Amino acid sequence: MTQSVDTIIKTLRSKGLKVTPQRFAVYANLLSRQDHPTAEQILQDLNKQAPTSSQATVYSALQALRDVGLVREVLLEEGVSRYDANVEKHHHFYCRQCNAIEDIPWETFPDISLDHLRPGLKAQTYEVTVYGTCDCC
């Protein structure tokens, strides 16, 4: 999942986004982690050593990345958006104990047929969310 600086820059440019240190940092940070951090956590992480980004900038970077489809928003915890740089089809596991979110590979479950939905609903995609507890809990 970790990519070279050049690749990241090319990806951002290919989506028409100007490459700034802050935006690069947000996206690179997200690509480098396997958890699903909140905007606040990313901000903390980026400013751990030295201040590099402001709050508003992190929020707007995430918005831009989401708008161009490089980042997905995950709504599983009350009150906060969490972010995921994995935009391939996949499912999620949510730990009710520690609120950890983990990706589940798409192939883990057999494909579900959406043919039996009530007529009138036009389905585009689906995903499975599994609730439980993880190792550390």
Next chain:
Amino acid sequence: MTQSVDTIIKTLRSKGLKVTPQRFAVYANLLSRQDHPTAEQILQDLNKQAPTSSQATVYSALQALRDVGLVREVLLEEGVSRYDANVEKHHHFYCRQCNAIEDIPWETFPDISLDHLRPGLKAQTYEVTVYGTCDCC
């Protein structure tokens, strides 16, 4: 899904909740609708004719109902919690156009085996979320 006044009162009592007009109204309102309203929408609805409940009361009623398992919180829209009086196992359809949320009966999809999750994850339940557009969109 609509139940008699008596049944609703008995249900609330059976969960150890004091039956007040406001709490009754919130629960009855939720039972009577098939959409998945926000706290704000319930408040509006209840106070449409005449003011019956305050904002804080609706929020605390929803909290109480959720705590005893009579109501489920649905997190599919950014920034808001929506509520569902259907606490049976079921799936959800989310309309990306109008943000409508609709229940999908559990039997619509074949049961998924959770046996192939990475070892270490203890699954309790799962649910499928289908994204698409609905009739009116």
Next chain:
DNA sequence: CTTTGTGCAAACGATTTGCAGGATG
């Protein structure tokens, strides 16, 4: 009567916005 619920207004936390400077393509 004791406990729990209600209502108001103020407090809160996550996210957004307005606007003046700065950096990018």
Next chain:
DNA sequence: CATCCTGCAAATCGTTTGCACAAAG
């Protein structure tokens, strides 16, 4: 050099809380 981005502070929105009063069991 025109456009888009950054940072700050103030604003907004959903939700929670403190506290005095009222109602339920």
